[in-house]
Amino acid sequence: MEQEKLTHIELKYLKYVSLKFDFINFHKFEEVMKKFFYHVQMLRLTTGYNEKCLNAKRWQQLIMSYMPYLRIFDINHQDYIGKKNFTYHHIINQFNSSFWMEKKLVFYTST
Template sequence: MSFNLTDITLTFHNVTFNEIEEFLSKTSHYLQRLRFTIRENSTFLRATRWNQLIINHMPNLYMFDFMYLVSQDDSLSEYINADHLLNSFKSSFWTKQQ
């Protein structure tokens, strides 16, 4: 099956990064804009995994809009961990990628 998607918006609650990676690796070669929302799954905050997925499967991507949602019930340690992981998105790949 061949996909020529150029724009996609995805919102998930209970999905693994591996499942998203498999889906996007098969459908995203022509993708130009990716909007992605995930709730309370810090594995999606691993910038290096996104880097590799984008480099290997999304050569035409120019917009990556990522929203990570947390609930008020989450513990303080989860917030601290998420904040630390979000800092990994401040590398030159994310700030200088055109």
């Protein structure tokens, strides 16, 4: 069965988005954001168990290119750290770059 292609729809009044996923295919979600989240000013996302959501550079590119009005980026990532503690903290620290500080965008984690 062929998957339907998403067409771009301008959603001028979509300003606030709050979503919670137990698991997310970040690549597919990224395509949705590119098509529909252009005017979004606040994005609250709760997710877990998928480290692809923790790619700060990918988020930065997505925000700069497709979400120019974003003012609040509140992502809460929940995962079991266990033995990957150093790697996890290294990933989280990528959200402390000048881009994130200048934009005052927020990233939270829970364990």
